[in-house]
Amino acid sequence: MALRLHTIAALGVALLVAACGDTKPSVPVAQTAPMAGRLTVQARTVADEKPVPGTLTTRDMAEARARISGVLVALSVKEGDLVRQGQVIARVKDDRLTLQTGAFDAQVAAAAAEAARAQADLARTRDLFSHGVYAQARLDQVEAQAKAANANLNAARAQRGASAELGAQGAILAPAAGRVLVADVPVGSVVMPGQTVATITAGPMVVRIELPEGQARALRVGDVVPLAADDLRGAATQGTISQVYPSVTGGQVTADVTAPNLPQDLIGQRVRARIKVGERRALVIPRRYAVTRFGVDYARLVREGGTVSETPIQTTAGPTPDTIEVLSGLRAGDVLTPAGPSK
Secondary structure, rough: HHHHHHHHHHHHHHHHHHHHHHHHOOOOOEEOOOOOEEEEEEEEEEEEEEEEEEEEEEEEEEEOOOOOOEEEEEEEEOOOOEOOOOEEEEEOOOOOHHHHHHHHHEEEEEEHHHHHHHHHHHHHHHHHHOOOOOOOOOOOOOOHHHHHHHHHHHHOOOOEEEEEEEEHEEEEEOOEEEEEEEOOOOOOOEEOOOOOEEEEEEEEEEEEEEHHHHHHHOOOOOOEEEHHHHHOOOOOOOOEEEEEEEEOOOOEEEEEEOOOOOOOOOOOOOEEEEEEEEEEEEEEEEEHHEEEOOEEEEEEHHHHHHHEEEEEEEEEEEOOOOOOEEEEEOOOOEEEEEEOOOO
């Protein structure tokens, strides 16, 4: 029995030694980067941009104002309606003007009767003067009375016309074509001359931004301004500065950014923009040279001898949609090879 146990132990040791002798350690094979597609990281000058909030609005705002005092008897528009220039959008009525116009009508009738009587006297006087009944002095007197009567008639008609025109000014017209933003004066309210009844957009759509006066010195008409696509619902994602206002209000400088196809349904909407306030040096690479795995960005760095290793990098959006800016993890002179798919 003891001999059998020693034999089995010897065979186990022999098999173990044989198994260990056949196993070879695995050596990792370094991946070699192809020559095609290699990129040398270089620092370049990019625009130093600052995110600023903007407001979607129109270049101007027109106010429809009452021209006379009275009671607002009609308001034919509401917020959001589109109006054309010169359209009657409200009406103000003052009953005193109607009575005044009636009084001037009576004055016109009286002046017309007096002018007719003066013309009849002038005709008789001229006939009698031709027959030698009246002297030249009498004819001159009657002619002067006729001219005065005609002048009084013209004055009465002018007063009556002025009163009628004043009553017609109760119609409130849209000063510009656009969309009604505010029309909050209820019908039946007493309004005064110059009081705003409705506010209407005027001019093209713009994104209005404000910057501190120290940073606003970098603003130039024609500069490209990136706009947030999510805020514009499919409109252009880039605009240009069309006007920089030459006044400072509360330490802020105002500028207008124009872009095609800006939405017109929500005046006053906030729009995110990025304004160029200077220039700086940065490492910018094409987006295809970085890969994102589980929330971390990596770049494939080519080492000496052509071997490739992935190094984590910190990135942000680049100056163009197909580029990214490397904040850390790389330096100028590093060689990269295109990365694989993201996970």
